[in-house]
Amino acid sequence: MNSQTARVLGSAALGAALLAFQAPAGAATPGAAKPAIAALPFALDMHADPGAAQVDAATLVLVAKKGSDLYVNTDGTEMADTTPRVLFQPAGDFIFSARVGAGFGKPFDGAALIVYGDKTSWGKLLFELARTGKPGISTTVAKGVGDDAHHGAREGSEVYLKVVRRKDMFVFYTSPDGANWSMVRTFSLPGAGTVKVGFSAQSPMGEEFRARFSDIRFRNATFRDFWQGE
Template identity: 35%
Template sequence: MKKKLFVLGSLVLAFFSAVANPADSVRIKGIPYPCSWINTPKNFNAAADSLSITAGQGSDFYNYPGGNYNIATAPILVFKPDENFVLTAKIKVDFKKTYDGGAIYVMVDSTQYIKFLFENSHYGKLAICSGVTNTYTDDSNNAITTKNEVYFRLAKSGNMFGLFYSLEGKNWEAVRLVNFVPKAPIRVGFSSQSPLGETCTSTFSEIVYTPGVFKDAKTGGM
């Protein structure tokens, strides 16, 4: 993810409740439930076979591990999932600036969430990252690729969440398994971010959502 190079201000732990009005509901292919926004995107398109989200300038979701900095401005399109599930999607990002990225979230509020991110890292490489936030973000770069698209899989079985990736959608590798105990009902969603750039568009396609527990801790398969 990121190591901020600018001066960190006071830590503000902002709580939110993203309850959408009926008119704000969004339907996307592959997800059987209505979706709503946490933070408004600069633009989005829920096409017949994909979802694209354009984040505006300075958009991010991050709680610096050392304290003194918190930001919760990235747009996230979320839905209420089943108790257990497996969610798979291909993410393609029009990388321009450092820290541009597309992500899948498990969201409670701005102080507790899981962020599974495909990012243009500060090392100048495209990185598969993950972070678990319980007040502060556990920040980790997990793998690199030269392609601007990758497959992500998020799987839940009770309080165990699995994060997996694949470069071609067939051979999966585990990023992490984490026991995550939410303090309130979770929502799951898709996001784009551009902390240092003007805009970043992330496109999610081949979205497959299946209720039920995952059994394979190596691939996230059911």
């Protein structure tokens, strides 16, 4: 090999290395559209494995893998923070709701609207399959330790869930039809004005669970009727 040939081959190798460095496998295409939901005028913060969050303009499907959970026990010695979720950060007072559809398999499969600060500070409004085999509503508020509550069974595989913020107070609601609401619980969180809000799914005992969120609604507004959240 003469020196000119070596220089040509060396330049080619260097060029290939630079291309490999600049365009790693699986890198996002510059200018590609980011996932968005038409009803939410916010950037979406995706916390999910590839394919586990399927977003279009009107719906979101979350696929929870085996063992996924968002949980803190009552003394803070056990916790899990492994659920797929899609979050956004609203400002001020708001009213946020969605229709939640669930094809339950194992106990504690569930779909939730959540308020999330970090792994020790969050609130969860959960439509889940109870150990009894019936769907129902449960909530957890975590502030270093968890405060679980169960709110009775619900008929069918769909329910409407709603999260409202007024100043530093959050309120959870449920509804069978998205029009007539029942207040579930109120709570506060540290840094209430800067937490994120969104969607989560879990399957702590199952192989996989799919949750579908549709009829998603959001508006910056202060409720006038506390009991309805409207």
